[in-house]
Amino acid sequence: xxxxxxxxxxxxxxxxxxxxxxxxxxxELPPGxxxxxxxxxxxxxxxxxxxQEIEQLKARYGFDQPAPVRYVHWVLGMLHGDFGxxxxxxxxxxxxxxxRLWLTMVVSFVTILFTWALAFPIxxxxxxxxxxxxxxxxxxxxxxxxxVPHFMMAIIMMYFANIWFGTSIGHLMDLxxxxxxxxxDKFRSILAHLWxxxxxxxxAGTAGMxxxxxxxxxxxxxxxxxxxxxxxxxxxxxxxxxxxxxMALNFFISDIGSILPSIISGAEVTAIILSxxxxxxxxxxxxxxxxxxLAGSFLMYLAFLTVIGVLVSDIALTxxxxxxxxxxxxxx
Amino acid sequence: xxxKLGPPGAPLPHYVSDIVFDPAVEPGSQQATGTAEAxxxxxxxxxxxxxxxxVVSAVFLAVMYxxxxxxxxxxxxxxxxxxxxxxxxxxxxxxxxxxxxxxxPFVYGQTMELxxxxxxxxxxxDPADVxxxxxxxxxxxxxxxxxxxxDLHLVCPAEGGRLSLLGTDRLGRDVxxxxxxxxRISLTIGLLGTLISFGLGIVIGxxxxxxxxxxxxxxxxxxxxxxxxxxxxxxxxxxxxxPVSWSPIxxxxxxxxxxxxxxxxxxxxxxxxxxxxxxxxDYVLAAELMGARAPRIIGRHLVPGFMSHLxxxxxxxxxxxxxxxxxxxxxxxxxxxPVxxxxILLTEARGIxxxxxxxxxxxxxxxxxxxxxxxxxxGDGLRDAADPYR
Numbered sequence: 221x222x223x224x225x226x227x228x229x230x231x232x233x234x235x236x237x238x239x240x241x242x243x244x245x246x247x248e249l250p251p252g253x254x255x256x257x258x259x260x261x262x263x264x265x266x267x268x269x270x271x272q273e274i275e276q277l278k279a280r281y282g283f284d285q286p287a288p289v290r291y292v293h294w295v296l297g298m299l300h301g302d303f304g305x306x307x308x309x310x311x312x313x314x315x316x317x318x319x320r321l322w323l324t325m326v327v328s329f330v331t332i333l334f335t336w337a338l339a340f341p342i343x344x345x346x347x348x349x350x351x352x353x354x355x356x357x358x359x360x361x362x363x364x365x366x367x368v369p370h371f372m373m374a375i376i377m378m379y380f381a382n383i384w385f386g387t388s389i390g391h392l393m394d395l396x397x398x399x400x401x402x403x404x405d406k407f408r409s410i411l412a413h414l415w416x417x418x419x420x421x422x423x424a425g426t427a428g429m430x431x432x433x434x435x436x437x438x439x440x441x442x443x444x445x446x447x448x449x450x451x452x453x454x455x456x457x458x459x460x461x462x463x464x465x466x467m468a469l470n471f472f473i474s475d476i477g478s479i480l481p482s483i484i485s486g487a488e489v490t491a492i493i494l495s496x497x498x499x500x501x502x503x504x505x506x507x508x509x510x511x512x513x514l515a516g517s518f519l520m521y522l523a524f525l526t527v528i529g530v531l532v533s534d535i536a537l538t539x540x541x542x543x544x545x546x547x548x549x550x551x552x
Numbered sequence: 553x554x555x556k557l558g559p560p561g562a563p564l565p566h567y568v569s570d571i572v573f574d575p576a577v578e579p580g581s582q583q584a585t586g587t588a589e590a591x592x593x594x595x596x597x598x599x600x601x602x603x604x605x606x607v608v609s610a611v612f613l614a615v616m617y618x619x620x621x622x623x624x625x626x627x628x629x630x631x632x633x634x635x636x637x638x639x640x641x642x643x644x645x646x647x648x649x650x651x652x653x654x655x656x657p658f659v660y661g662q663t664m665e666l667x668x669x670x671x672x673x674x675x676x677x678d679p680a681d682v683x684x685x686x687x688x689x690x691x692x693x694x695x696x697x698x699x700x701x702x703d704l705h706l707v708c709p710a711e712g713g714r715l716s717l718l719g720t721d722r723l724g725r726d727v728x729x730x731x732x733x734x735x736r737i738s739l740t741i742g743l744l745g746t747l748i749s750f751g752l753g754i755v756i757g758x759x760x761x762x763x764x765x766x767x768x769x770x771x772x773x774x775x776x777x778x779x780x781x782x783x784x785x786x787x788x789x790x791x792x793x794x795p796v797s798w799s800p801i802x803x804x805x806x807x808x809x810x811x812x813x814x815x816x817x818x819x820x821x822x823x824x825x826x827x828x829x830x831x832x833x834d835y836v837l838a839a840e841l842m843g844a845r846a847p848r849i850i851g852r853h854l855v856p857g858f859m860s861h862l863x864x865x866x867x868x869x870x871x872x873x874x875x876x877x878x879x880x881x882x883x884x885x886x887x888x889x890p891v892x893x894x895x896i897l898l899t900e901a902r903g904i905x906x907x908x909x910x911x912x913x914x915x916x917x918x919x920x921x922x923x924x925x926x927x928x929x930x931g932d933g934l935r936d937a938a939d940p941y942r
Contacts, residue, residue, distance in 0.1 A: 231773070239777050246785060250792040356605070359932070360925075366871065367924035369878045372898055372917055379907045389904065431928075435935060474825065488784050489879050493902075504883070507788050519785055526780030537825075 224538075228531055239523045244291050247507070247516040254307045254510045277307065294513070298520065304513025308506065313517045317499060323392055324498040326410075327417055332479060334422040335429060342426070343433025347441060348460060362430055365423025373420050374493040381416055388413075390495040417494055421487040432471050440464035466540070473536045479529065599937040606933020609926035616923060620736050626706050627729035628715050630692035631892060635714060635724040637664070641675050643719040643727075643912050650682050658684040659715060672909065683713035719912035721900060730892055731916050737893035738874050739923065741808050745873040746866060748812025753819025754862070758850045760820065761827025768824070775817045783814055784883070790814075791885035800891040807886050811873050822865060826858040833857075867931015871924035878920065894920050 255274050297304060303313035342362065346355045381387040388394050392413050397406040440446070441464050449459045488500035495501070499518065506515040558565075601607060619626055644659040661681030667674050691708035695701055709715035718727040760771040778786075787810060794806045830836070831854065839849050855862075874894070880886030881895030882902070889896060897916035906913050 231769075235773050235776055235780075238773070239780055242777060242781065246781070246789040249789050351603075363925050363928050364921070366875075366928070367921040368917065369875055369882075369898060369920060371879070371882050371902065372914070375902055375904065376907060376914075379904050438936075470825075474821070488782075489882065492883075503782075504784065504788070507785055515785070519781060522782055523777075523780040527776060530776055530780070 221538075225531075225535060228534070232527055232531065235527055236524065239527070240295055240520060241291070243516055243519045243523060244287075244294065246519070247510070247512045248287060250510060254512060257510060258307070277305075294516065298517065303517035303521075306506070306511055306514040308509055308511040308514065313514050316502070316514060317518060317521075320497055320499045320502055323410075323496070324500070327392070327414065327421075327496065327498060330414060331418045331422045331425070334418050335425040338422070338426045339429035339433060342430040343437065344460070344465070346430065346434040347437035348456070350438065359431070359434075362423070362427030365427045370420055370424065370487065370490045371493050373423075374416075374490050377416050377420060378494060385412075387416070390493075392417075392494075392496050392498075417487075417490055417496060420490050420494075429472070429475075433468055436468035436471055437464055440467045470537060470540070473540065474533050596937040600933050603933035603936060605929045609929040610933070612926045613923070613930060616735065616919075616926075617739060619732070620739060623732050623736055624694045624696050624702070625704060627726075627732040628691065628705055628707055628709065628717075629726045629729040630694045631729070631733045632890070633692050633725070635720065635726075637724070638662070638675075638714055638716065638720050639724045640673050640722060640910050641714075641716055641720045641724070642910075644677075644714075644716055646685070646717070650679075655682060656684060658682050658710075659713070661713060681713075683710035683715075685715065686710065718915045719910070721913060727897075727912065727915055730897060731894070731919055733892045734894045734897050734916065735919060737804060737887065737891060738877060738895065738920075741804070741811065741877050741893070742870040742873040742927075744808045745811035745815065745876075746869045748809065749815035749819060749869065750862075750866060752812070752816035754823055754855070756816070757820030757823030758827065758855070761824035762831060762846055762850050762854070771820065771824075775821055778814070778817050779821075786814055787880055788883070788885055791880065800888070803887060804891060807877065807880065811876050811880075815869060815873065815876075819862075819865065819869070823858070823862070827854055830854050830857050863931060863934045867927050867934065871927045874920065874924065 255278060259271075259274065294304065301314075303317075305311070306313050306316045309316045342358050346358055349355055378389055382389050393406055393409040394413075397403075397409050437460075441460070443464075446459060446464060449463060450456070454462075488504055490496075491498045491500040492504060503515060503518055505511075506518070624630075641662060641664070644662065646657050646659055648654065648657060650658065660677040660679060661683055662675040663678050664673050664675050666672075686708045687706065689705055689708040690703045691705040693701065693703040707715070716726050716728070718731070720726055721730070756771055760768040790810045790813075791807070794803055798806065827850075836849060836853060839853050844852075877886055877893060878895035878898055881893065882899045886895055887893050894916050897913075898920070901913040901916065
């Protein structure tokens, strides 16, 4: 097992190198760069650009050099913890991200808790009482969460939250608390706003998860060992919880890989609509304005988390399911 | 079978059952009910039919997809026709009776006045203006399938009248017609994208899961790389590569391929992990000993084993793509007008003021929701039917 983990960690290195190349390509691929669009924007506004400052920045970040050189610079910088400079915000990437990171984590953690708290009981109930009215009702309710596009749900909920509860439109807190230090009032204001994104982002995840749990549980519940356990006199609840549920959970575990980065990035589209102060809209904006260090470094960070997540889920999977083998084919 | 008994003590009459005895058949078994001879396909059909919601959904989807073939005929207006006298007009109700007199289906004409305080167009029904609908009538001209010029419609407004069942938008275009035209793009994008992602996922995941070894390792790395980059930036870049000069149709193909190419990884991973567990089963060993090769073992023995899971996720994948298109379009990266898809319609309906003032522009949500629900229910039914021996 230890050897396996070590090997996997070694394998992460080429993976991360490939990812870094891919990320760099993604950020570089759209034609033009930040400075071009910036100068154009200023010209359109009738202002003169401070060309000297731009030249300085360009030289400092090697925009006059060919792409491979810049790539090496960028990667070497990241290894030293220097994630580059955000041209849009005029400060180092670390500081730009830092502000938004914890709010994103709060939103995402609450969302994941919400998802799990709902998905487990719903999935269990639906699987054990297949085709009952409860099953249909819960499935339908969950499916509505999948079926309504997020951005529409966000707009509609924002509107009604404003009309019914007087919650201010958009943002994670009332506007006067933006950029304020943490206080009790700010905390309360965040709580009052938090539930909208949590419900919007969470419902779809809940439905998907409950559905997969139901499907997997149904696969397991029909296996002979369940009949055996029942025949031996184990109560239905205990049977379900002890064996089939454990097997059906494999999918939850392989989800860890995708959960980790989503904790950090949050649901971008919903966040854009609700203008949340999370990292999702920041990333999209950076990509659109080709603020390449901000976009690139943040993407790299997310990618790194995913790789870790996949590793963790694979290890957990092998520990929990003895049927899964690590090395090639079993020799017979 | 009842038997009359004589008085107590009398000898029982001799009895022979006239049912033909077949030692292989137990009474009440599958064979006795006739399902044993049924082919697997028939079994699946029988099982699928029992899931009523799934059948209803399948029929609904079949109707939706069939309607794509004759969209031009079904829509009251052509895609590009607009009525500048009816901008942001609310939906008209179809009536049958006018002041107690039967007229047949008709709508009242609307008169518009400007509310100069709220800067809003106010439409009111004009009860004197009865506009009978016409059926199988000549209306806006169109090119059927882009080829044959025609002007036949299922339903048209009265001569000189207007028919906007779901209202009109900011350019005075009929929302109902646009929803019908949008279905053409949105429904096919989901299907084609899923086909692409499924083909890739099953083949790549199948080989990786069965072979293991270096191919598996390579695939795993590639999937990891693709999955570890959040999908929206990938979309954004890929969509940014699509040249602006491309025709709308090419953009549509491009978006479909993008959606498909980014979706296969999850499928491949699921196939692989299922195969990992299944390939240790005895029947695989048996098939191997009998000389079956890998493609046969995967295709004939292993894939049917987790078909149900594949179908369940396919049913989730199509609506995922339809929603993906709406999200992409919403971010301004997907389809662009003049192409009309549900994503475009919803994007035009965003904004708080729309909900408050022109709520009928939200109608395109209804087909999106219905289609996605239907795909999910049908997928559920298929999933249960895929494994009929239960």
